[in-house]
Amino acid sequence: RKEVEQDPGPFNVPEGATVAFNCTYSNSASQSFFWYRQDCRKEPKLLMSVYSSGNEDGRFTAQLNRASQYISLLIRDSKLSDSATYLCVVKDSNYQLIWGAGTKLIIKP
Amino acid sequence: EADIYQTPRYLVIGTGKKITLECSQTMGHDKMYWYQQDPGMELHLIHYSYGVNSTEKGDLSSESTVSRIRTEHFPLTLESARPSHTSQYLCASSESDFGNEQFFGPGTRLTVL
Numbered sequence: 162r163k164e165v166e167q168d169p170g171p172f173n174v175p176e177g178a179t180v181a182f183n184c185t186y187s188n189s190a191s192q193s194f195f196w197y198r199q200d201c202r203k204e205p206k207l208l209m210s211v212y213s214s215g216n217e218d219g220r221f222t223a224q225l226n227r228a229s230q231y232i233s234l235l236i237r238d239s240k241l242s243d244s245a246t247y248l249c250v251v252k253d254s255n256y257q258l259i260w261g262a263g264t265k266l267i268i269k270p
Numbered sequence: 271e272a273d274i275y276q277t278p279r280y281l282v283i284g285t286g287k288k289i290t291l292e293c294s295q296t297m298g299h300d301k302m303y304w305y306q307q308d309p310g311m312e313l314h315l316i317h318y319s320y321g322v323n324s325t326e327k328g329d330l331s332s333e334s335t336v337s338r339i340r341t342e343h344f345p346l347t348l349e350s351a352r353p354s355h356t357s358q359y360l361c362a363s364s365e366s367d368f369g370n371e372q373f374f375g376p377g378t379r380l381t382v383l
Contacts, residue, residue, distance in 0.1 A: 169310070204360055204374035205313070248313075257329065258372070260305075262312040 162187060164259045165251050171265040174239055181235040182264045184249030191259075193252035194225055194232045198245045199263060205248055208234075236266075244268045273297050276361050276375035283351055284383050291346045291378045293361030302344040303372065305360040306330060313360065319344060351382040 167184045174180045186194075194211035209216060211223040211232050222235040236243055249261035274295040283289055295302070300321045305313040305328075315328030319338040333355075334348050344363075348355055358379050362372040 163312075165312070204376055205372075206374070207371045257315065260313040262310065 163261075164188060164253070165249055165261040167247075167249050167261040167264045169262060169264060171267050173267050173269060176239060176241055176268055176270050178239055179235065179237045180239055180266065181233055182247065182266075183231045183233045184261050184264075185229075185231045186249075186251045186259075187230070188251070188253050188259075189227075189230060190254035191230075191251045192254065192256075194223075195250040195252075196221075196223055196232075196234050197248040197250055199248055200245050208247070239266075239268045241268050241270060274361065274363055274373050274375040276359075276378050278378060279376060280379050280381075282381045282383065285350075285352055287351050289348050289351055289380070291348075291359055291361075291380070293344045293346070293375055294342050295344075295363045295373070295375075296342060297363060297365075297373065298341065299363035299365055299373075300341070301364045301366065302338065303362045303364075304328075304334075304336060304344070304346050305362065306332070307358045307360055307377075309358075317346065351380075353382050356380060356382050 164187050196208040197205040198208045199205040211225050215224045220237045224233045246263035246265045248263045251259045277292045302319045304317040307313045314330035316332040317336040358377050360377045361375040364370045364372045
């Protein structure tokens with residue numbers, strides 16, 4: 162079982178819709194959590210950190226559920242430019258970053 | 271926009287050749303990393319550095335080596351390239367510990383024939 166698991170998708174979503182996807186992690190001692198965005202054939206870029214209380218940045222909301230060991234990302238009013246692969250990243254108890262393989266999102270006009 | 275650079279962007283090379291992938295950053299970051307990523311797959315950490323003269327192996331076994339003689343420069347060398355080394359190599363840097371944001375270079379797409 163992988164330490165960080167994501168549904169690879171693709172999620173095909175019409176423009177303007179709300180979409181959400183989860184990421185599960187296996188190590189209950191994991192300390193920090195992040196969502197990165199990676200465009201096709203580009204480098205990853207930090208989208209947002211995920212705090213215990215959850216956090217919101219514009220149309221993006223990230224939540225952490227420690228009891229069930231997953232984090233989620235919700236995108237409201239999706240735009241064509243949101244099309245990308247979203248990478249879940251977990252900092253484990255050894256301070257190493259463990260990367261998920263990503264969820265591919267395609268926003269259709 | 272992150273100031274981290276990688277050269278070459280694309281490299282096609284024959285088996286057995288020695289290659290060096292260059293990575294440099296102008297942000298003064300202490301921490302630097304090398305990742306390997308195959309299409310549709312997760313990033314795997316192959317090397318990292320806490321600062322000058324520090325190099326550590328990551329979680330993915332790799333036949334490559336790295337050096338960190340200057341803060342801004344973190345080259346990766348393959349002594350003898352093989353087809354199994356075909357992949358994308360991403361260099362990154364961060365300010366302090368692993369929890370802080372990592373800034374990535376554009377990557378080197380390596381093909382070994």
